[in-house]
Amino acid sequence: MPYGCGVTHPSPDASRLRPAGLATRAAIEDAARTLFAERGFDGASVRGIAAEAGVDPALVIRHFGSKEALFLRTVDTSLGIGSVLDGPLESVGRRLVAYFMDPARPVIRKRYVALAQAAQHDQVRDEMNRHTAETYVAPLAPRLSGADPELRVALAVAQLAGLLNLLFLQRDPIVAAADPDVVIATYGDAIQRLLTPPDPEEA
């Protein structure tokens, strides 16, 4: 499924591209990456991205089909948790929370905000669901014991998203003022129980 999918101005085939086109495409993508990260999906306008790239706004749409498609092609829906999941299963809950609460990761925070805003659009939402299934559920569910492993991973992701929501979107003063280590321990353990519930039948 190529870029535009539009009827009006059929975007050129990805293979047949001339140097000029490739250059401006790259410029637009760079500008989009920067502005989406800086200002979020809603805050970054197509006109702003075009200006940043030194290009006509119409050209952005022509090349990528829509703002939504440009976002999908530009912004990494992953939040970089791949390595976090690799470690031991017993402490993955706390590690996940600690990863996102690390103040040394402001980029993650902004990317989450941008993703949350863009998730209102269908294609982005679908991509995020696909990404959740691929990045979280697929590798984690087989490692779980007990019933409904896929569902439990999905619920754990929802729980994690709830915290990110509270921290980065809602900016709740209670949690903002709390000791990060307490949040990591408390909430991390709560996520952990969803993944590895203490089974009385198990040793």
Added chain:
Amino acid sequence: MPYGCGVTHPSPDASRLRPAGLATRAAIEDAARTLFAERGFDGASVRGIAAEAGVDPALVIRHFGSKEALFLRTVDTSLGIGSVLDGPLESVGRRLVAYFMDPARPVIRKRYVALAQAAQHDQVRDEMNRHTAETYVAPLAPRLSGADPELRVALAVAQLAGLLNLLFLQRDPIVAAADPDVVIATYGDAIQRLLTPPDPEEA
């Protein structure tokens, strides 16, 4: 703090109102309630609300100051969980999840979507935080034992919001296809553990 807080067209004092003004105000509020609930915050336009009320769009802003203020004055930030919290503390987790997963409550679903969209605006966000503190934290925290009761309630609310997010905004296919009773039990218990952790020192 009255309606507009604006400089340009100081909204009339709430007390000094004439019948005509009151009537159109009510018409606008009704239309706003309807359209915000039907289409969400972003989907309902000021012009659409004005048309529904049979009124000039400018009049909406003049009377309420801004779309955001109209939303705050119109939509109930509560989701009707007051009665859910009143019951026994031991099962509040499952009751909360069951409340929102009840298919007989589509209104709640739409209201949550509208609230989530409007939460991008500062005043709505502040109101939601205030509402959380007042409706959830204040009545629930004193009933908890253990450390950091306020924080734990706030985190439980975040966890609940995570599920609503997954169900109503993200519309994750895994959870959508799952047995509601399993979700209620699994996720409800996870919330429950945040509120009433099984303390080994307690009987």
Added chain:
DNA sequence: GAGATCCGTCAACGGTGTTGACACAGCCGC
């Protein structure tokens, strides 16, 4: 009756994402 205040209308502003009409440049087959 005079003046302030409320009520309503209209046109417009600056912003958004997107589209259509057009001109130019480079590659293709003849």
Added chain:
DNA sequence: GCGGCTGTGTCAACACCGTTGACGGATCTC
């Protein structure tokens, strides 16, 4: 070499958004 196709770019415009300013009347108070 040359005509046509196609990629590339420009410009103005569309339809929508939230909001504002200027201006009539209507209504109330003094």
